Amino acid sequence: xxxxxxxxxxxxxxxxxxxxxxxxxxxxxxxxxxxxxxxxxxxxxxxxxxxxxxxxxxxxxxxxxxxxxxxxxxxxxxxxxxxxxxxxxxxxxxxxxxxxxxxxxxxxxxxxxxxxxxxxxxxxxxxxxxxxxxxxxxxxxxxxxxxxxxxxxxxxxxxxxxxxxxxxxxxxxxxxxxxxx
Numbered sequence: 001x002x003x004x005x006x007x008x009x010x011x012x013x014x015x016x017x018x019x020x021x022x023x024x025x026x027x028x029x030x031x032x033x034x035x036x037x038x039x040x041x042x043x044x045x046x047x048x049x050x051x052x053x054x055x056x057x058x059x060x061x062x063x064x065x066x067x068x069x070x071x072x073x074x075x076x077x078x079x080x081x082x083x084x085x086x087x088x089x090x091x092x093x094x095x096x097x098x099x100x101x102x103x104x105x106x107x108x109x110x111x112x113x114x115x116x117x118x119x120x121x122x123x124x125x126x127x128x129x130x131x132x133x134x135x136x137x138x139x140x141x142x143x144x145x146x147x148x149x150x151x152x153x154x155x156x157x158x159x160x161x162x163x164x165x166x167x168x169x170x171x172x173x174x175x176x177x178x179x180x181x
Contacts, residue, residue, distance in 0.1 A: 022164040023160055026161060059090065060089050062092065066097065090107070095109045098142065101144075106145060
């Protein structure tokens with residue numbers, strides 16, 4: 001079971017990453033809950049209820065979060081309310097900044113929908129992160145696991161699971177490609 005909190009500016013519909021992560025995690029037999037802006041006053045109670053269920057993995061997207069001050073309070077809440085949960089960070093903030101990587105237990109680089117379900121499945125067997133194939137330590141000592149640049153290594157491209165993303169925006173983002181030019 002995993003919680004995937006991520007933050008976007010208010011009024012911005014979620015990007016494709018979360019629905020893709022959810023689709024692949026559900027396909028692997030995992031349940032997924034998501035929350036956008038978990039520490040916002042109207043979401044904090046739900047976030048705490050989710051953490052009270054002691055999820056095995058809490059994934060946090062750090063896309064466009066380039067300061068630890070945006071990620072640290074979320075990680076602190078997880079460590080306080082569900083200390084056994086493994087925090088998996090993804091996105092540019094964690095990939096590019098050692099201070100952010102230090103807040104989590106594992107950083108997934110590039111696109112994670114192919115590897116995050118594998119991480120959760122591995123942990124469900126009772127094994128630790130260091131025994132997971134592909135996990136290495138960066139120069140800063142942080143655990144790293146490379147995702148995919150594109151869809152190489154992903155057995156099947158699944159339809160995004162939009163049930164994990166709110167629909168109250170009146171629009172969906174259309175993404176014709178992934179990553180920067």
